[in-house]
Every structure is written in structure tokens, then in C-alpha cells.
Amino acid sequence: MTAVESPKPEMVCPDCGSPTDWSPDGRFVLFEPGATVAFAGAFDLEKRVKFTAASHPDMSIRGARFSRDGNWIVFHLETGPATRRIYAARFQENSSTQPAEWIPITDGEQLDIYPDWSPDGSRIYFLSDRGETRSVWMQTVNPATKRPIGGPASVLPADMARRSLLRNVRLGADHVGFHVLPNRLVFAMDEVRAEIWRLRR
Helix, strand or coil: CCCCCCCCCCCCCCCCCEEEEECCCCCEEEEECCCCCCCEEEEECCCCEEEEEECCCCCCEEEEEECCCCCEEEEEEEEECCEEEEEEEECCCCCCECHHHCEECCCCCCEEEEEEECCCCCEEEEEECCCCCCEEEEEEECCCCCCECCCCEECCCCCCHHHCCCCCCCCCHHHHCCEEECCEEECCCCCCCCCCCCCCC
16 A cells, blocks of 8 residues: 655645635635624735735625636625625735725625625625525626626525525534535535424323
8 A cells, every 4th residue: 555645734824814715726815804894805825925805994895706717706795784795896916906896796785695606707696585585596797797687586496494504504604615516506504393392291
């Protein structure tokens, strides 16, 4: 039997925070710092420098992810105690996009969180509280401009009340592990059951 040497881990970005995505070309890592007002940070693995990809002066940015061509990022903004708004923004090497440049994907009146791109960049999938249960929704966008076309549509069946994606994940909504693959959605899901028992003596 031949021994296989394990790769050695390398610290590339000290004091950066939690990684949220890796660019398709492997050069940039998006991260979420442990700041009072979180922003979308980025680390350039080639130049070994970190910079702010997107930030807001008063509201936290969460869950930033690259489009499959690496030219865009999508994220949600904490607009209120129970509301989040999803935005798309150009990813600019070693510089930050300003809020005025962001493209609103949802209206900000719902709890819409943790978006991810379809492989062709024409749809943005996300987790949401809208409707009668917490589930997966999708917004069609123009592939070139990323501006929404029409309104959001539900992706999963309507009978999802017992299998809510967000309510039953014990550690937090981000631990659903939501990810979009070609012809597939990947996520963790618990099933709700409530039973009453009686013990006869």
C-alpha cells in the first residue's frame, strides 16, 4: 500500500472572517467579516491583498456569491428586523461597488436570503419566507444586465409546510447549505412532526 501525503493547509488571509464563495478562476475568495456592520470582503490570492467588494454604511451584507463567469456577485442586505433585500452588483477587481450601482433583485419587503446564480446567469435562486411556507424561490434576470424580468416564482411544491428549509435548521438559515448546480438544487432539510401520546396506567 502506498501512503498518500495529506496536503498542508496554508493560511492565506488572516483576520478575514467566514468565506462565502470562491471565484470560478480560483483567484478571489469572498468573505464575511465579523464586523458590527458586515460587508462583502474579497481576498486576491494572486496579489495577496484583501479589499471590500461591496458595503453599506448602515446595513449588513450577507452571503455574497460569484456568478459563474466571475463578473457579478449577488448577496442579501439586512434591511430590517424581519426583512432582507437581494442585490446583484458588478465584481470589480480591488475596488468596491457603491450602493447606487447595485441592481435590486427583490423588493425588500420579505425575508429573502442566501441567493445563488443559475449556471447561465439568467436566474437567481434564493431562500424566502414569502408565501405560506419557507421555501426556494427564483427570479429571472436579463443575462447581460441582471435586471429582473417579471416577479419571483416558487420553485418547490406548495405542500412544503412540514419540510420548511429555514424554520427547522437549528444553527441558522445559512446552514441549509443551499447551492445551485446544473439541473439541481442542493440543500439540507428537516421534516416537522408533532405527535401527542397518552400513557395509560
